[in-house]
Amino acid sequence: MIATRTGKSRTARFASSSTSLAIVVNSALEQNAMSLNSYIQELMEGKIDFVGQQLVEQLARFILISSAIMSFAVGFAVESLAVTFAMFGGATILLALLVIPPWPIFNQHPVKWLPVIEPKEKSKEKAKDS
Template identity: 50%
Template sequence: MPALQELVEGRIDFNGQKKADDIVRVVLITSTLLSFVVGFTLSSLKITLSTFALSTVALSLVVLPPWPMFNKHPVKWLPSQEHNPKSKG
């Protein structure tokens, strides 16, 4: 079970999240416009939807896996401190 969790977890840093978000925003807007133009030019709703679906699948392959480019600036957490609850008296 831990191996499966490691495979699915996909850790990326905050800069990687911003980069992935920027990529998603640009590609979705571009692919929407491109799909509309291609579909309108060819007068085919089927081509419009298939072009958009293909670009969405390609986008998913780019941003969903935790590629190393999304984890170039890993977060350095502070070391944990032991907490000893002692009553003051």
């Protein structure tokens, strides 16, 4: 009987320690998942300022026009339409990698919003009376 009791207590002790370990591991995993989710959400949010938008637009326009001219010239020289489309497609993919992610260079001039002004009580009362 003593051996049985000891065996049960060891099992109970092991179960309680494994349960507490599982709780600690689960909370750590949840915190990592939440931080990963917030990081992904921050990346997907796409915060760029108006100056960054203008820079992206100018960059895209310049790269698309210059890559179209260069790919046409090289394709014409080689007499291959496949080379023309391959060069232009590669430049377009490179441009997408350059301008689609919200790189920090596109958020160097963040917008400073005005503080919220709470309406006065008198104006609320006048609105109720009207």
